[in-house]
Amino acid sequence: MPLANYPYQFQPRKVRSEFFRLLPISFFVVAFGAAFGLAAVQVGLSPFESLIMSSVVFAGASQFAALDMWGTQVSVLPLLAVVFAINSRHLLMGASLYPMLKDVSPGKRYALLLLLTDANWAVAAQEYQSGRRNLEVIVGGGLVLWLAWIIGTALGVYFGGLLQNPKALGLDMVLGCFLLAMALGGKKSPRVLVAWLVAGFASLAAWKWLPSNMHVVVGALAGGAVGFFWLDKTGKSAVNREGEADHGD
């Protein structure tokens, strides 16, 4: 009986192919990791401490924000509040995977969430919209992104920034462009477009007028509210239709 409760079958081969699928984007993650490593030693972290932080926190934007607050002393509550605010998007990202994760045993479920980050989540969420269940990308893709983040940090702390000016090459836009490509590659319907409009305006309003770092959660919840009140009338959920749909990569 316990077996029947968790029907999601992990395919080890797919975990490996998802690892290689996110390898290209991981090269860019190495560049950001190097930028973080350099910034970390500049505020006084040792190479080892920087590497530990990248390994166990594994959330770039919040790590950069932490460096901004670093000194001979660090105020704990403000630091943790900022880290929580920036990373609170994970709450929603994880929740959005729950329809798949409930089919995985709790041990595996929380183990794979250790590797949850923007890029691998965006792939899983987009495929789910198209009716494909892909938790393997969280594991395989998460692993390659995690390794890239650590390798990048190591390069940064030992060799300095790899590139004089990553911004000149547009590298600061990699994640934004990747997430946009994922959004546009997903299912689009009038309902989704209205949700995006609401999410866009809500996030902008929050970004302008609310305390910083709240705009992602505010915008996402506003967009979700559209879905809550406007149900897809076609009835059947996309969830159980396996296969087909365009495959992008």
Place this chain on the structure above:
Amino acid sequence: MAIETTPAGIFGLIALMALVTLVTRFGGVFLMSFVPISPRIESFINTMASSVLIAIIVPMAVGGDLGALAALLATAVTMLALRKPLPAISAGLVAAASVRYLG
């Protein structure tokens, strides 16, 4: 409360940051395990998921420089035309780099 950035203090701070981040990674799934998945909740989850992406990108476009805007526009156009992420992202980077080089 403040922690001195001695080696022990730094490891304490890193551990706390890791713990808070872990709470965000686990928390959403944990809370959802108490919510029955009705069609309405599923609809909420699905529109919320892609709205996360929009809520990250829109302030990035509005708050960024011309290069950022060019990158996102080029990615959008290429993605809608070709439906392949890698060419779309590459177009975005080329657009950002070109605009910044010229600007």
